[in-house]
Amino acid sequence: MVSIRQLEEYASEHNVPIMLKDGIEFLCDYIKKNNVKNILEIGTAIGYSAIKMALVNKDIKITTIERDVERYNLAIENIKNFNLEKHIMVILDDAFNVEFKKKFDLIFIDAAKSQYIKFFEKFKVNLNNNGVIVSDNLDFHGLVKSNKEISSRNVRGIVRKLRNYIEFLENNEEFKTEFYSIGDGIGVSKWQSK
Ligand code: SAH
Ligand code: MG
Numbered sequence: 001m002v003s004i005r006q007l008e009e010y011a012s013e014h015n016v017p018i019m020l021k022d023g024i025e026f027l028c029d030y031i032k033k034n035n036v037k038n039i040l041e042i043g044t045a046i047g048y049s050a051i052k053m054a055l056v057n058k059d060i061k062i063t064t065i066e067r068d069v070e071r072y073n074l075a076i077e078n079i080k081n082f083n084l085e086k087h088i089m090v091i092l093d094d095a096f097n098v099e100f101k102k103k104f105d106l107i108f109i110d111a112a113k114s115q116y117i118k119f120f121e122k123f124k125v126n127l128n129n130n131g132v133i134v135s136d137n138l139d140f141h142g143l144v145k146s147n148k149e150i151s152s153r154n155v156r157g158i159v160r161k162l163r164n165y166i167e168f169l170e171n172n173e174e175f176k177t178e179f180y181s182i183g184d185g186i187g188v189s190k191w192q193s194k
Contacts, residue, residue: 001074002081007048016071018048019110019136023183027134030188031056031106040104040126041065042095042119043111047075047088053108054087061087063104065111067094095119103128110136114161117168120189124174129194133175138166139185 001007011018019027027049030036037059041050044066054060066072072092079088091098095111096118103126109119116135127133143150143159144166150156169177169187177189 001046001078004048004052007046007051007078011046011048016045016048017137018045019052020183023136023186024049024052026180026182026186027108028052028056030132030134031060034105034132036105037061038102038104038128039063039106039108040100040123041108041110042123043109044075044090045071047078047090049108049110050075050088050090051078051082051084054084055082058087061089063089063091063100065091065093065095065098067092096122100126102126103131105131107131107133108136109133113137113140113158116161116165120165120168127191129191131191133187133189135165135169135187135189137184138162138179138187139181141184144185 001010031053039053039062041062041064044050044064050062050064054062066075072090075090079085105128107123107127109116120133140159140162144162150159169189174193175189176192177187180186
């Protein structure tokens with residue numbers, strides 16, 4: 001895949017849950033306006049959001065983690081086709097096995113929706129004092145805010161976990177979070193105590 005359009009088409013045909021267009025636009029805008037340079041992404045999928053973020057400007061460096069080997073391989077190939085190998089490093093592993101010493105300006109959580117609190121708690125030590133943690137899919141197709149009954153047990157579990165995560169962010173004493181109804185729902189969390 002050599003164009004953004006092709007990545008979007010592939011994702012839609014193969015049910016890869018890449019960021020929605022207005023969501024990724026919001027994120028790229030944020031990166032541009034706040035001069036974000038070092039990014040950690042949890043959940044690469046096929047590299048779509050990492051490629052979009054890296055294209056914002058040439059000083060951006062992204063580390064991104066993906067545990068699914070097929071998606072990892074596709075991401076590596078896509079990143080190569082965009083000549084972004086020097087800007088995006090993909091790690092093939094479960095994010096819970098990965099440790100960093102360095103700090104990032106922005107941490108983007110976009111992996112297993114049931115694990116968001118754990119990702120947040122694990123990686124906040126890798127966030128710069130003026131950095132942000134961005135979380136995707138907080139609306140989960142509108143289900144999080146709706147009181148409609150959900151028939152799938154799996155989806156019901158995800159929605160419950162996302163509601164817990166939102167509550168965790170709302171009551172967090174270390175971080176203040178702004179919630180945006182953009183794309184599939186985005187949270188932007190900043191330290192309030194540093
Ligand atoms: N950020 C991507 C979409 C990511 S989809 C984009 O917008 O283009 C979520 C991805 O997270 C999936 O590919 C899934 O395999 C991966 N994932 C889920 N849990 C993970 C974990 N614990 N560690 C690493 N990757 C994980
Ligand atoms: Mg997402």
